[in-house]
Amino acid sequence: MENWKNLLHLFVTVFLSYFATLLVNPTIADVTMEAVCPGKDECSLAIYLTGFQQAVAGVGSVIIMPLIGKMSDAYGRKALLTIPLSLAIVPLAILAVKRTTEFFYVYYALQTLTAMVTEGGIICLALSYLADNVSEGKRVSAFGILSGVVAAANVCGTLTARLLPTNRIYQVAAVVAALAAVYMRIFLQEKTSSADPLEHPILKPAIETTEAENEPLTKTDVIKKIPLPKEVIRLLKSSPTVPLASVVAFFNSLAEAGIQSFLMYYLKARFQFQKDQFADIWLITYIAATLSSMVLMPILGPLLGEETLLCMGLFAGFLNMFLDSIAWAPWVPYISATLGIFLFLASPSIRCIISKQVGPYEQGIAQGCLMGITSFANVISPLIYSPLSALFLSDSAPFNFPGFSILCVGLAWFIGFLLSVFIKFRPFFSRERARSEPCLLA
Template sequence: MEKVAGLTHLFVTVFLSNFAMIVVIPGITDVTMSALCPGEDECSLAIYLSGFQQAITGVGTVLMMPLIGKMSDVYGRKALLTLPLSLSIIPFVILAYSRTTNFFYAYYVSKTLTAMVSEGSILCLSLAYVADNISGPRRASAFGIVSGMTSAAFVGGTLAARFLSTAQTFQVASIVSMIAVVYMRIFLEDTKPNTDSLRQPILTNDEETTQSDGESASKVDVFKKIASLKDLVRFLKSSPTFAQAAFVAFFNSLAEGGLQSSALYFFKSRFHFNKDQFADLLLINGIAGTISQLLFMPMLAPVIGEEKLLSTALFISFLSLLVDSIAWSVWVPYVVAAFTIFTVFATPCLRSIVSKQVGPNEQGIAQGSISGITSIANVISPLIFSPLTDLFLSKRAPFYFPGFSIMCAAFALMIAFIPSVLIRAAHPIPTNQVGYNDCRD
């Protein structure tokens, strides 16, 4: 029962942190356009700045995700979760105060720097926390619940954004992100995947802090264990399944990055979407994803298997982006968004497959390595899709196809789909952690 309570506190933390990030998304395009190109529906500067931010963030996360993951194997998940949750507050506070051009640039710089640590690390550490407490057969369903809480945050965040002013969304995001940090620090129990390495935690309560000569030696040993490229290479060589999953993760992230770089600007230019319409679109995505991951995935994953669910999700994602790229009417993106009920299976299935390839003391570094690989895709993606989006939304386009960049993202998903059908996940590595069924008794 204690472990179930611990996971409940984790789910609440995931919900709150994602709610804060989601509630500002519908309005950020309008804020960006208003600060950089007031009164216009097309803005090359906004597209390129967004792409540059995505690329720089990707470079940072490539370096930070494996490091954060492995340090969580050493210091514990709770200590490392505190860092990204705290840093994510700063950009929200800036735009909550003012959204003028100067404050937008301050937000832009702070968001870029903090995202190098916070982008993806909350998910990475949350999945590692779940893997510490849930046995292999039930892990895919538990990963689906984590993703389901993210989707639930989409629903709550976009509903809130629909009825709040732009200024209020950033104020709410600031408050909720602060609550997430405080809640996590008070209620979340730390896990100890590697008991021997947790002798010198980063963050301790005063009563738990002790000083000894052995602790200094422990610190030195810890930094000898910091993640490096060798860790990633070792994982890729040791398991063909891990290598296949890494390939799929790269192209899936490349497509997601392409969609992020182009979709909102495409809808803004093509159909003159505003904050409320973006919120409606995200709301459909969130509701479909929440229902799918909290209801359908726990039922389907044990029966069908993560491998088949992964392939199905990638193929339907490919078809969805293909239809979005040729959207001929304003209702098309809304219909396509409903297919999120199938496409959201990809990430939790992929992460579950990866978690089963490593032992209980390597969950953090394994998830961090996959996050690092997806971050490489996030570096490359804006370099490809931002110029494509700008070109085909402008009068300089070699031929008329405003959604060409989205179609290219769809083909990246097809490249991910092909090796996904070949994945044959190994049996879970035995662990002495208490299983999910045990926790519920």
């Protein structure tokens, strides 16, 4: 019972954090355009600024995510969760004060820096915490529920953004982000710690064993392991499934990063969508995602397996982008958004596949490395899609196809789908058991 209380506190923390972050999503395109290109429906500078921010944050995350994961294996998930949850408050507080051009650029700089830790850090540590507290057989459902919590936060955040005026949105987001950090520090318990959560030192080792053997893990041991390229390579070689799943994760994230950054600019230029229309699109998408993660995944996961759900999600992503790229009327993006019920099966399936390939004391480094790979996709994505989006939304496009860059996003999902067909795996404990059991064949 105590274990489920801890999971509930984790879900509440993740919900509050993502609610604060996602509350501003429907307005950020309008705020950016108003700050850098006031009065215009098309703005290449806004697209390039968004792409640059994504690329810089991605480069930092490639290094920081494996480090955070590794440190959480030693010092505990709660201690490390404090860092991204606290940093997430700062950029929101800036725009809560004012949204003038000067304040926007201060927000832009701080958001670029903090995103290196916040964008992947919270979900990485939450997934590691789940893997610590949930058995292998129930992990696909738990990961699905966590994705459903994120999707539900998106629904609530988007609906709230639909109702609130822009000047209140950032104030509410900053307050909720602070509440998430305080709630986590008070209520969330480390798996191995029985001390009062408020007395848990931020740099006290919480897991007292190394991955390979039951020996004390000291601060010196952890510091020696901070250079992580060797560990990343070892992880990728740990089973044939891991490198293939990592490549699929890269293409999935390449597409996700493209759609999150540039779809709103495309819809704004194509159909003159504003805050309310963006909110409606995200609302439909994440209601579908909530149903997918909290209903479909726990039911279908044990029946079909993570590999099948992954294939379904990736192909749905391709269909979604294909419909958006050829959208002939403003209602088409609303219809394609319903495919989120299948699209959002992909990410938790990949995470669950990776989680089952490593041992109990490698969950942090495994999820951190996976986040590092997806962050690298965030670096590559704007290099590909920013110039394409700016070119095909301008008057100098080589041919009349405004949605060409959106179609290219869909092709990344299609490549991931083709690769995912070949994923076959045996969980870590099954492989360990096979090694330890004597051969029965003479």
